Structures are given as structure tokens and as C-alpha cells.
Amino acid sequence: MLTVTSVNVNGLRAAAKKGFVEWLAGTSADAVCLQEVRAEAAQLPEEVRAPEGWFTAHAPAAAKGRAGVSLYTRREPDRVQVGFGSSEFDGSGRYIEADLPGVTVASLYLPSGEVGTDRQDEKIRFMDEFLPYLQELKARAAADGREVVVCGDWNIAHQQADLKNWKTNQKNSGFLPEERAWLTRVFDEAEYVDVVRSLHPDQEGPYSWWSYRGRAFDNDSGWRIDYQVATPGLARRAVKAFVERAATHGERWSDHAPVTAVYEL
Numbered sequence: 001m002l003t004v005t006s007v008n009v010n011g012l013r014a015a016a017k018k019g020f021v022e023w024l025a026g027t028s029a030d031a032v033c034l035q036e037v038r039a040e041a042a043q044l045p046e047e048v049r050a051p052e053g054w055f056t057a058h059a060p061a062a063a064k065g066r067a068g069v070s071l072y073t074r075r076e077p078d079r080v081q082v083g084f085g086s087s088e089f090d091g092s093g094r095y096i097e098a099d100l101p102g103v104t105v106a107s108l109y110l111p112s113g114e115v116g117t118d119r120q121d122e123k124i125r126f127m128d129e130f131l132p133y134l135q136e137l138k139a140r141a142a143a144d145g146r147e148v149v150v151c152g153d154w155n156i157a158h159q160q161a162d163l164k165n166w167k168t169n170q171k172n173s174g175f176l177p178e179e180r181a182w183l184t185r186v187f188d189e190a191e192y193v194d195v196v197r198s199l200h201p202d203q204e205g206p207y208s209w210w211s212y213r214g215r216a217f218d219n220d221s222g223w224r225i226d227y228q229v230a231t232p233g234l235a236r237r238a239v240k241a242f243v244e245r246a247a248t249h250g251e252r253w254s255d256h257a258p259v260t261a262v263y264e265l
Contacts, residue, residue, distance in 0.1 A: 002263040004105060005029040005244075006151030006226055008209070008256035012037040012070070016048045018253035024051060029260065030074045031100065033107035033151040037068030037093070059083070061093030068093040069107040069152070073100060084133040089126055097137075097150075102265060103234060104141055108152030113173035120173055123155070127182050134190045138231055147234035149263075150192070153209075153256065154227050158183045158194065161204050162224040174225060186229065193235035195228040195261050196243075206243040209256045217249045226259045237263045 005027060009015040012034065024032070032054075041049050041058040050056055054072045059082040061067040071080070077098035083090025097106035110130070113123035134150065141148045156179045157163040169175040186192050200206065207222025216222065228241065241261040246252045 002031070002100075002103065002265050003029045003260065004031045004033070004149060004151060004228060004263070005258045005260040006033040006035075006107065006153075006228060007258040008035040008109070008153040008226060008254060010036055010254040010256065011039070012044060012048060012068075013039050015253045016045060019251065020253050021047055021051075023253065023258070024054075024072070027258075031098075031105045032072040033105065034070040034072070035068075035107060035109035035153045037070050038065050039068060057082075057096060057098060059093050059096040062091040063093075066093065067109055069096045069109050071096055071098050071105065071107050073098060073105070075100065084130065084137075086126075086129050086133075089129065094126070095130075099146070102145070103147045103149065103263075104137070106137075106148070106150040106152070108150050108154065110153065110155045112155045113179075115171065115173050115176070123173070123179075127179075131182065131185060131190060134186060134192065138190060138192070141231065147231045148192075149195070149228055149230040149234055149261075151226075151228045151259070153225060154183070154229075155225050156180060156183050157223050157225055158197075162207075164204075164207065164219075164221040164223075174223065191232060192229045193232055195230050195235050195238045196224070196241045196259065198235055199238060199241045206245070208243050208259050212255050217252070226256055228259060228261045234263060237265060239264050 040060040055076045057071045057080045079099040094109045111123040113120040160166045208226035210217040210222040244258040
């Protein structure tokens with residue numbers, strides 16, 4: 001069995017003070033993918049930077065206090081790669097991958113974007129570069145007899161079932177037609193599989209992000225923007241996938257919840 005968890009920690013130093021350390025100590029995951037770490041390794045407390053029983057790889061952003069992705073694995077990876085060969089984005093702390101036996105696990109933090117601003121243009125440029133890389137990664141893995149799972153905050157809700165208030169968000173970044181069409185290409189053209197949706201085809205959500213504003217969490221007015229996107233061979237081996245939603249608003253240590261999938265290898 002291979003258990004993989006992905007979570008946007010919304011600042012790892014802050015999350016560590018709110019419950020991430022305790023969560024990590026209690027998880028049964030074999031690999032944990034973190035996004036929006038917002039810190040360099042040297043800025044993290046020892047129990048977070050290199051916790052006992054874990055191998056860690058950190059890819060901070062060149063811009064201080066922004067983005068940042070990390071991988072925690074129970075066994076030492078055979079290979080770790082930061083970035084995907086992009087001159088613009090490889091220093092932005094948005095992608096890291098590691099080879100474990102038979103599977104490549106990646107942590108992705110796709111730009112969030114904002115309509116009418118440079119941030120949306122950045123998001124589109126990232127998407128334009130990342131799709132060909134996903135295709136290349138899949139082909140390379142297949143040649144080596146490997147599977148792939150790209151976990152992370154993709155910052156796109158793919159279908160109406162993936163956010164509570166879809167009608168009022170059709171002109172907002174994260175649910176734009178062109179963003180949703182791009183994610184469809186990831187699934188149809190690149191032939192990856194949305195693992196959670198494949199196991200829960202008729203469910204609203206399960207949501208993985210709730211705004212801190214208002215009572216979004218209490219009302220479950222969320223978005224499903226955190227995905228485990230896997231090659232078909234690995235997706236077929238997924239036996240369960242779920243969101244580790246906190247019991248109460250006060251017990252949250254991020255505005256995102258961990259998304260976990262269990263694969264029978």
C-alpha cells in the first residue's frame with residue numbers, strides 16, 4: 001500500500017504552531033506533499049525541517065515569503081528534481097518531484113491568478129508550460145516502468161460539483177472557462193486521472209479549501225482545488241481517497257485540508 005497526502009499549509013511556520021506537527025506525527029502517509037510553505041528550510045524549526053522518520057526535500061521560492069513546495073517521504077527518494085525545466089518558474093517554489101520505488105510523486109503549487117492582473121497572465125504562462133511537461137513526465141515514467149502522481153493546489157475547480165457557489169464564480173480566477181478547459185486537457189489529452197473524482201463521481205466536493213472570511217467552513221461553502229492527478233495505471237490502484245476535514249473551525253491549521261489517497265501497489 002502507498003498512502004499519499006497533499007496539503008497547502010498556508011505558511012508552514014504558522015501551521016506548525018497550530019497543529020501541523022501533531023498531524024504529521026499521527027499520519028500514516030508514506031509521502032506528504034506540501035504547498036505554500038513560504039519559508040526556506042533554515043527558517044523552519046527542526047521538528048518541521050527534518051522530522052524524525054522522514055526524508056525531506058524543500059523547494060523555496062526566490063521571492064521571500066511566497067509559494068514554496070516540499071516533499072516528506074518515509075524512505076529516501078532515488079531522485080529529487082526541483083522545477084520542470086522552465087526558465088521563468090523553476091525558481092518560484094512551485095514544483096518538486098521525487099522518485100520512489102515504482103512511482104514518481106510530485107508536489108505542485110499552481111499560481112492562483114486574479115482576473116485582469118499580471119497574476120492571471122502568470123498563471124496562464126505556467127499552465128502553457130506545465131501541460132507539455134506533464135506529457136513528457138508521463139512518457140518518461142512509462143519508459144521506465146513507473147507511475148506518476150502530481151499532488152497539490154492546482155487552483156482550479158474543474159466542474160460545478162467542485163465548488164459550492166459556482167454560479168457566482170464563473171468570472172473569477174479558479175473557475176474561468178479557459179482554466180477549466182486546460183484541466184480537461186490534462187485529463188483528456190495528457191491522459192491523467194483525477195483520483196478523488198474517479199472514486200467519488202457523483203459527490204458534491206469533497207471540498208478542500210474554505211475561505212477564512214465569513215462562515216465558509218461552517219457552511220461548507222468550499223472549493224475542491226487540491227488534487228491528486230495520477231497516471232491511469234496508478235489511478236486504477238486507488239482504493240480510497242478522502243479529505244481530512246477538521247472537526248471544527250478552531251481545529252484547522254490551514255485554510256486547506258489534507259487530501260489523502262491510498263494506492264494498492
